Amino acid sequence: MEYVVILIAAVFVNNIVLSQFLGICPFLGVSSKVSTSVGMSGAVLFVMTIATLVTYLLYQFVLVPTGLDYLRTITFILVIASLVQMVEIILKKVSPALYQALGVFLPLITTNCAVLGVAILALGLENGSLLKAVFFAIANSIGFALALILFASIREQLELADLPEGMKGVPINLLVAGLLSLAFLGFTGLV
Amino acid sequence: MAEQLSQKQNFLKGIIKDNPVFVMLLGMCPTLGVTSTAYNGLGMGIATMFVLLMSNIVVSLVKSQIPGKVRIPAFIIVIASFVTIVEMVLEAFIPFLYEQLGIFIPLIVVNCLILGRAEAFASKNNLISSIVDALGMGIGFTIALTVLGASREILGSGSLFDFKMVPEDASTLILFILPPGAFIALAYLSVVFNKVSTKIN
Numbered sequence: 198m199e200y201v202v203i204l205i206a207a208v209f210v211n212n213i214v215l216s217q218f219l220g221i222c223p224f225l226g227v228s229s230k231v232s233t234s235v236g237m238s239g240a241v242l243f244v245m246t247i248a249t250l251v252t253y254l255l256y257q258f259v260l261v262p263t264g265l266d267y268l269r270t271i272t273f274i275l276v277i278a279s280l281v282q283m284v285e286i287i288l289k290k291v292s293p294a295l296y297q298a299l300g301v302f303l304p305l306i307t308t309n310c311a312v313l314g315v316a317i318l319a320l321g322l323e324n325g326s327l328l329k330a331v332f333f334a335i336a337n338s339i340g341f342a343l344a345l346i347l348f349a350s351i352r353e354q355l356e357l358a359d360l361p362e363g364m365k366g367v368p369i370n371l372l373v374a375g376l377l378s379l380a381f382l383g384f385t386g387l388v
Numbered sequence: 389m390a391e392q393l394s395q396k397q398n399f400l401k402g403i404i405k406d407n408p409v410f411v412m413l414l415g416m417c418p419t420l421g422v423t424s425t426a427y428n429g430l431g432m433g434i435a436t437m438f439v440l441l442m443s444n445i446v447v448s449l450v451k452s453q454i455p456g457k458v459r460i461p462a463f464i465i466v467i468a469s470f471v472t473i474v475e476m477v478l479e480a481f482i483p484f485l486y487e488q489l490g491i492f493i494p495l496i497v498v499n500c501l502i503l504g505r506a507e508a509f510a511s512k513n514n515l516i517s518s519i520v521d522a523l524g525m526g527i528g529f530t531i532a533l534t535v536l537g538a539s540r541e542i543l544g545s546g547s548l549f550d551f552k553m554v555p556e557d558a559s560t561l562i563l564f565i566l567p568p569g570a571f572i573a574l575a576y577l578s579v580v581f582n583k584v585s586t587k588i589n
Contacts (some may be wrong), residue, residue: 213449215565215567215568216567217421218417218418218419218420218421218567218570219414219417219495220417221416221417221419221420222413222414222416222417222500226413257588267472267476268472269494270468270471270472270475270494270497271465271468271469271472274464274468274497274498275461275464275465275468278461278464279461309498310417310495310498310499313494313495313497313498314491314495317491317494317495318491363579363582364579364581367413367575367578368575368576368578368579368582369575370575371571371572371574371575371578372571372572372575373575374525374571375567375568375569375571375572375575377572378567378568378571379563379568382462382566382567382568
């Protein structure tokens with residue numbers, strides 16, 4: 198039951214993008230096509246889950262016992278940077294098409310604050326355990342995927358819309374994101 | 389390219405022409421996440437500016453020592469060290485701001501603005517230009533965050549820097565201090581910014 202609550206909270210109530218503002222860069226950057234946004238969501242799911250697994254273990258069994266927990270930010274970002282590099286190498290080999298599509302944004306997963314943010318937030322869960330932390334990461338990446346794919350679908354339609362000159366580009370995208378976020382606000386109080 | 393720019397242009401580009409928030413869309417997470425009040429926006433802007441300045445200084449000093457292939461991890465280490473310093477200083481001296489900014493303080497490390505300037509500017513230019521660039525970009529970022537924070541605070545709670553401007557029981561547009569308000573306020577601010585910057589040019 199506890200896990201169902203975590204899932205619903207992470208996907209709908211406290212959506213990582215739309216209500217916690219983590220991972221806004223890829224949210225605005227790779228959302229012009231649904232197909233790329235699906236690829237990006239997959240990459241984030243993979244990196245976020247492994248990153249949280251590794252950083253949680255590292256924090257609990259290395260940093261805390263040695264009293265080095267103030268090095269949290271540095272160690273976490275290093276682990277994430279190496280993981281991203283690994284995903285990049287694997288993707289280049291396995292799926293060159295997807296690698297082409299994600300282009301510049303794959304190395305930027307390193308600076309995707311959603312990954313580091315979830316790794317840090319997972320440390321503060323109530324009655325935390327490794328399983329719960331990993332589940333939290335998966336739930337949040339589903340939330341990220343949901344927001345990104347919904348947003349990309351709207352943006353595809355938006356290309357055909359007749360807009361005032363000043364609203365074209367960034368402003369209308371932000372406005373759409375705002376309305377999407379408003380819709381998600383309706384889930385408040387669900388859990 | 390940068391050599392041809394005078395230092396004044398170099399400084400000003402961060403504020404208007406290449407404003408990190410409105411033009412380059414860098415560092416959007418803290419921009420949207422912490423700007424529910426003007427004070428938070430200002431605090432975040434200054435913290436980010438400090439890290440940006442220090443990392444630009446260090447990167448431009450050691451750029452010739454860093455092998456090209458590992459430059460990104462090296463830059464990240466430099467940035468993460470300064471973020472850790474900021475985190476400890478804020479926790480010790482301004483605990484109120486530390487509470488308010490919360491998760492977004494460690495997340496300064498993944499602010500694309502800082503890594504972006506290290507990669508695109510400081511690793512190719514000398515110390516003085518890098519400092520000027522960091523100050524320009526930092527001030528541009530701080531202004532953007534403060535303005536966004538101020539507009540959201542005025543609309544959402546009817547106050548500015550915690551100074552109440554409407555009666556206690558007046559109804560304000562709560563929407564603007566909630567998450568959707570961040571997106572909507574930024575959308576309209578960037579329309580205004582685009583208009584103003586086209587006028588100036």
